[in-house]
Amino acid sequence: MIKKILLTFALILAFQAHANDEVYELRVYKLQFGKSAQVLHDYFQKALLPALNRQGITNIGAFEESSDNMPKKLYLLISYKDMQAYSETLKALKKDKTYIADAKAYSGTSQEDFPIDRYESSLFLSxxxxxxxxxxxxxxxxxxxxxxxxxxxxxxxxxxxxxxxxxxxxxxxxxxxxxxxxxxxxxxxxxxxxxxxxxxxxxxxxxxxxxxxxxxxxxxxxxxxxxxxxxxxxxxxxxxxxxxxxx
Known part of the structure; x- marks a missing residue:
């Protein structure tokens, strides 16, 4: 609990000190061996990226590692104009009916077929x-x-x-x-x-x-x-x- 409070406090201080700096979110998705990643690719291409574009977030990077290392990983690089835009984007996605509909196949994928276990997200300031x-x-x-x-x-x-x-x-x-x-x-x-x-x-x-x-x-x-x-x-x-x- 104390660790979470300290992290929240650190983020608040960062928000205040760097309110006008560009913010980058780097997501790393670790794919599960033997499971198709197509539903994840469809989610990125047809739901998440278009929803972010509608909010004015452009130039979103989507990558895979060029090596054959296991587990395979997918990367998303999302740039926000500032910390407030990052916060507002998360809220807006929850209310975007088009996004929710477009993400239905991804959201409805069973646990047995889901292509990832978790994904990591890191935030950076320019x-x-x-x-x-x-x-x-x-x-x-x-x-x-x-x-x-x-x-x-x-x-x-x-x-x-x-x-x-x-x-x-x-x-x-x-x-x-x-x-x-x-x-x-x-x-x-x-x-x-x-x-x-x-x-x-x-x-x-x-x-x-x-x-x-x-x-x-x-x-x-x-x-x-x-x-x-x-x-x-x-x-x-x-x-x-x-x-x-x-x-």
Whole structure:
């Protein structure tokens, strides 16, 4: 109970301090082995995404992992203009009769046939150096989702400053095309930040990342004491867009 109260209080503080920041919800759906995921794809394509679009929420990313890792996972990236829009969207879905009707097959799927057990949802706030989601260029078929954990909140704060002051500029110069960047405010493995990069293919990805390490600005800032020990763990997942993805 105390943990829930503290989490609620933290979210309230985040809402007040970052009321005008863009908010990103990243959902990860773990598929159950041996069960068809078609009802879930139909729900995304025919019910959830259209309902969110009707509320003015566009450029919704829908992905699957490009690897053959098990269990298979589907990802949704939903961007809201601010915390209030996120809250209002959840309420609006419960009253949207078209959405409820379109989601009937999904909602009526039996427990035995349901394709997932649970899904994880994380919330992120945009940062000053990359305040808005950017739709990737046409032909982007490979997405790289990177999560940086820090040993403390201050470590993550310093890493975000590193991005704001220098790394976003480096990314622009060498072709690391960022879709979104956010500091996690709710979810597992906090404190952390995450961002999504878009490429045509793995060849473009590898070629452009090779330019990062030798870049003069990176060589300068990586030696600064201010940015020492900012990242304690990096997680990387390669994604490919589903046919109905809006990114």
């Amino acid at each position: 940062v000053s150096g990359f305040p808005k989601l950017v739709k990737p260029k046409s032909g982007s078929r490979l997405f790289e989702l990177r999560t940086y954990e820090g040993y403390s909140e201050d470590a993550v704060r310093r890493k975000i400053k590193m991005f704001n002051d220098s790394e976003f500029t480096i990314f622009d110069e060498i072709g690391l095309y960022t879709v979104f960047f956010g500091e996690k405010i709710a979810g597992q493995d906090m404190p952390s930040l995450a961002y999504l990069l878009a490429f045509e293919d793995m060849e473009e990805r590898d070629a452009n990342w090779k330019k990062f390490g030798p870049h003069p600005e990176w060589q300068r800032i990586v030696k600064l004491e201010e940015y020492a020990n900012t990242v304690s763990s990096i997680d990387r997942v390669y994604l490919k867009p589903l046919p109905y993805s809006q990114l």
